[in-house]
Amino acid sequence: MMRYRDAGVDIARADAVKDDIGRAVQSTWTPAVRRLPGGFAGIMRWPGAGGAPLLAATMDGVGTKLHVGLAAGRAGDAAADLVYHGANDLLAHGARPLAFLDYVAQARLDAAVLRDIVSGLARASREVGAVLIGGETAEMPDTYLEGVVDVAGCMIGAVAEGAVVDGAAVRAGDVVLGLASAGLHTNGFSLARRVVAASGLALDDALPGATGSVGDALLAPHRWYGRAVLPLAEAGRLKAIAHVTGGGIAGNLVRVLPAGVRAMIDPRAWRTPPLFRWLCEAGGVPLDDARRVFNMGVGLALVCERGEAEAAHAALAAAGETVYRIGAVEAGERGVVWDDR
Amino acid sequence: MMRYRDAGVDIARADAVKDDIGRAVQSTWTPAVRRLPGGFAGIMRWPGAGGAPLLAATMDGVGTKLHVGLAAGRAGDAAADLVYHGANDLLAHGARPLAFLDYVAQARLDAAVLRDIVSGLARASREVGAVLIGGETAEMPDTYLEGVVDVAGCMIGAVAEGAVVDGAAVRAGDVVLGLASAGLHTNGFSLARRVVAASGLALDDALPGATGSVGDALLAPHRWYGRAVLPLAEAGRLKAIAHVTGGGIAGNLVRVLPAGVRAMIDPRAWRTPPLFRWLCEAGGVPLDDARRVFNMGVGLALVCERGEAEAAHAALAAAGETVYRIGAVEAGERGVVWDDR
Numbered sequence A, B: 001m002m003r004y005r006d007a008g009v010d011i012a013r014a015d016a017v018k019d020d021i022g023r024a025v026q027s028t029w030t031p032a033v034r035r036l037p038g039g040f041a042g043i044m045r046w047p048g049a050g051g052a053p054l055l056a057a058t059m060d061g062v063g064t065k066l067h068v069g070l071a072a073g074r075a076g077d078a079a080a081d082l083v084y085h086g087a088n089d090l091l092a093h094g095a096r097p098l099a100f101l102d103y104v105a106q107a108r109l110d111a112a113v114l115r116d117i118v119s120g121l122a123r124a125s126r127e128v129g130a131v132l133i134g135g136e137t138a139e140m141p142d143t144y145l146e147g148v149v150d151v152a153g154c155m156i157g158a159v160a161e162g163a164v165v166d167g168a169a170v171r172a173g174d175v176v177l178g179l180a181s182a183g184l185h186t187n188g189f190s191l192a193r194r195v196v197a198a199s200g201l202a203l204d205d206a207l208p209g210a211t212g213s214v215g216d217a218l219l220a221p222h223r224w225y226g227r228a229v230l231p232l233a234e235a236g237r238l239k240a241i242a243h244v245t246g247g248g249i250a251g252n253l254v255r256v257l258p259a260g261v262r263a264m265i266d267p268r269a270w271r272t273p274p275l276f277r278w279l280c281e282a283g284g285v286p287l288d289d290a291r292r293v294f295n296m297g298v299g300l301a302l303v304c305e306r307g308e309a310e311a312a313h314a315a316l317a318a319a320g321e322t323v324y325r326i327g328a329v330e331a332g333e334r335g336v337v338w339d340d341r
Helices: A015-026 A065-071 A075-091 A111-128 A189-199 A214-219 A226-234 A248-256 A274-283 A287-293 A306-318 B015-026 B065-071 B075-091 B111-128 B189-199 B214-219 B226-234 B248-256 B274-283 B287-293 B306-318
Strands: A004-006 A009-011 A042-044 A054-061 A096-106 A131-139 A149-159 A175-180 A240-243 A261-265 A298-304 A323-331 A335-338 B004-006 B009-011 B042-044 B054-061 B096-106 B131-139 B149-159 B175-180 B240-243 B261-265 B298-304 B323-331 B335-338
Touching: A015 B111, A015 B131, A042 B096, A042 B131, A054 A075, A054 B096, A054 B149, A065 A075, A065 A149, A065 A189, A065 A214, A075 A096, A075 A111, A075 A149, A075 A226, A075 A240, A075 A298, A096 A111, A096 A226, A096 B042, A096 B054, A096 B149, A111 A131, A111 A149, A111 B015, A131 B015, A131 B042, A131 B149, A149 B054, A149 B096, A149 B131, A149 B149, A175 A306, A189 A214, A189 A274, A214 A274, A226 A298, A226 A306, A240 A248, A248 A261, A248 A287, A248 A298, A248 A335, A274 A287, A298 A306, A298 A323, A306 A323, B054 B075, B065 B075, B065 B149, B065 B189, B065 B214, B075 B096, B075 B111, B075 B149, B075 B226, B075 B240, B075 B298, B096 B111, B096 B226, B111 B131, B111 B149, B175 B306, B189 B214, B189 B274, B214 B274, B226 B298, B226 B306, B240 B248, B248 B261, B248 B287, B248 B298, B248 B335, B274 B287, B298 B306, B298 B323, B306 B323
Parallel strands: A054 B131, A096 A131, A131 B054, A261 A335, B096 B131, B261 B335
Antiparallel strands: A004 A009, A042 A054, A054 A149, A096 A149, A175 A298, A175 A323, A240 A298, A261 A323, B004 B009, B042 B054, B054 B149, B096 B149, B175 B298, B175 B323, B240 B298, B261 B323
């Protein structure tokens, strides 16, 4: 998947047509749309007398993690990750999930797979506090390959106008915290599947350097960070939040940095989990490439004031997250630099 | 596509698993969800101090109309219909469109097709008053057949709590109005494509009994009824609204009827358009089947008080709709009956 981003809206698009598409998308915008940097979700005013929280919404697909889920008989677990993915996208702007709608399509509907998928979506929705208020199932033998399934979903949430997290206040001297991921989450599966296929290992085989199987490592659920992060975000204690998806830590953190600052990321601040180390070694994937595709063990990056960092760190850890102090913000050209000294 | 419906939520599901799926879906519901009959869209309270309009949302796919659009080089027109479809689904509960999010997936992204699709989505979104606040494009060669595309979309809207249209007030003596459709809209394409294929006609050939081509008739845009209908709905002058999609007039109108009443539909109240007549004749489709699959020329059915019917009829016509008085509500077992006497 390729993501196209412009101010305020995160839209996955092919690079070749992104300008045309961006113009078409923006032709629909009204002053109700909040144009904000980062664009993990679209945000706009809610109608009415005023004072209501803003609408936040995002659309995603599960991507090829579903293939691994199907192969392991765990399509529902892969589908659940779509909910976590969308919820964390909203979280990047401080929004709280409210409702989820799904689209499930196959060449021919497989009742067991469909049941498993909706059950997984429901379980994850309960966990993030969203209600399943709509869905559509399509059977299209002229569109889909036999035996596979695609799932897309729209996560809708709300954020108080004064609580939108957009990175605008990030300044030199701020601290970058990272929350441990559970594995690949929902990104990098095309590359990971190629590495697994070339390695000759089956999903049931033990993952070298780890305790579980390859399949367990690949299908570890996408973590939901809202329980720990929303209280801090709603209290105004976080300046920026980046959901680490396709593009890796740097590619996503840069989305929420203002001009004139860069983030230095210290890779020694955390230990790269065995799955990522194995994928790099077994697949001969250069480190730079791996960092652009995989989250490398950090699923959410947060920026806060230096004086706030210790308290935020402690609050996040107390809420059950594994927290690393992964970097610092300094003056410089807008960007994210891996500090490999 | 098969639709699964339960109180308050319209979810397309295979019949075989609908109970399990319904239980899973409802396991996510909170008291914020408004359980309403009909279920063209999901509706729930918006958070905050109160008084804000309710959230209404629906997810849909374009279905096989896209194949006809692709074959005619008009994928954007077919995609636009997804927006009209979702907007009319919201309209069935009196909700006004606010925002749309799309999901576009192909085996390999075709830049021209993608540009055409997003351009069509944007045009239709402007028309219904929705902003495109998010989208995702996926390239999945292991999931999709080559050369085709699938598009799904989520329409988000709002409706004042006191203005939700749900059919609960429908009584014997009420009048059923029908608004003319522009053609198939987005339903019945699997059957229509079979009929066209068997007829030997090409999309460029003239449609027997009509002035345009077969392709033009099949791809006529799904009408958006909101401009005419929302002012009446928001003024509380409509008791029920049914968006006529898969299931036809009867299958959709029944969704918004309360217990103890049935609607008698008079098929002589309007002239079945040439496209539907040709599909029935060329395809040897029995009338009962056609009525269950196609809208037969009526894209939206409205129920209002008898004393209100003339004024509503006039207001809708003045707003540009072709209006038919297609039936009446009487006491009886809940249902919709075609009055073929």
